[in-house]
Amino acid sequence: MLKQGHTITVTSRTDYSQLCHQLGIPFFRDALQFLEADNDVILICTSIISLSDVLKSLPLHCLNRRTLFVDVLSVKEHPRNLLLQVLAEEMDVLCTHPMFGPDSGKNGWKNLAFMYDKVRVRDEVTCSSFLSIFESEGCRMMEMSCEEHDKLAAKSQFVTHAIGRILAEIDIESTSINTKSFETLVKLKENVSSSSFDLFSGLFIHNRFAKQELMNLEQGFEMVKQKLLKMNEDQTLSKSNNAMNGY
Numbered sequence: 171m172l173k174q175g176h177t178i179t180v181t182s183r184t185d186y187s188q189l190c191h192q193l194g195i196p197f198f199r200d201a202l203q204f205l206e207a208d209n210d211v212i213l214i215c216t217s218i219i220s221l222s223d224v225l226k227s228l229p230l231h232c233l234n235r236r237t238l239f240v241d242v243l244s245v246k247e248h249p250r251n252l253l254l255q256v257l258a259e260e261m262d263v264l265c266t267h268p269m270f271g272p273d274s275g276k277n278g279w280k281n282l283a284f285m286y287d288k289v290r291v292r293d294e295v296t297c298s299s300f301l302s303i304f305e306s307e308g309c310r311m312m313e314m315s316c317e318e319h320d321k322l323a324a325k326s327q328f329v330t331h332a333i334g335r336i337l338a339e340i341d342i343e344s345t346s347i348n349t350k351s352f353e354t355l356v357k358l359k360e361n362v363s364s365s366s367f368d369l370f371s372g373l374f375i376h377n378r379f380a381k382q383e384l385m386n387l388e389q390g391f392e393m394v395k396q397k398l399l400k401m402n403e404d405q406t407l408s409k410s411n412n413a414m415n416g417y
């Protein structure tokens with residue numbers, strides 16, 4: 171954002187004044203001072219499960235100009251509902267989900283998906299100027315509703331994290347005879363384990379479609395298990411029949 175020439179101001183519960191100083195960005199310990207800094211856009215970067223508390227802690231009623239609020243959480247209906255609930259009617263709301271993070275986006279954002287939903291946008295100029303930050307980096311811009319995002323993300327991101335967490339529970343480790351597919355699983359386990367449990371629990375708790383996917387996973391596991399056990403039983407049975415018939 172800085173490289174593209176945008177002016178940034180920051181606030182956080184954690185003291186990032188040193189880092190911001192190095193980047194030449196003003197850092198406000200005090201959220202009120204931050205809100206009074208005449209921002210066009212306020213980009214909220216919190217964990218899913220802390221969003222509600224963070225929003226409650228901000229003196230939002232002190233804002234005296236139209237501002238575009240943007241969130242980047244991995245679930246979308248939850249921040250949409252909260253933002254519409256806590257923000258004054260004149261504030262604009264853009265819900266987004268960059269479908270990448272520090273790991274998958276470390277070599278640039280080209281062709282990586284960027285989902286967004288213009289939930290309540292009247293200042294189109296500010297909104298498109300914000301979206302162009304990602305567009306100009308080559309992101310695949312995907313406009314869809316928050317509901318559609320949550321349905322798709324439950325079937326993709328949540329399932330991915332759940333399988334990664336299961337693999338971590340059974341402690342899979344790289345071996346000297348890895349197949350390519352197994353290497354993919356080891357990488358998945360490592361990626362997922364390096365992300366926070368807050369993210370994983372947020373993907374589940376605040377996406378109403380995730381519960382069904384958890385049940386599907388359980389059902390899928392049970393079906394595979396039953397097929398294998400049945401094959402095993404059939405084999406044992408045919409061996410003992412053969413033995414009885416003298417083969």
Ligand SMILES: O=C(O)C(=O)C[C@]1(C(=O)O)C=C[C@@H](O)C=C1
Nearest residue numbers: 244268269270271272273274275
């Ligand atoms: O690439 C990373 O570093 C990530 O953690 C990516 C990841 C994920 O794969 O779940 C994490 C959070 C974002 O919402 C999107 C993607």
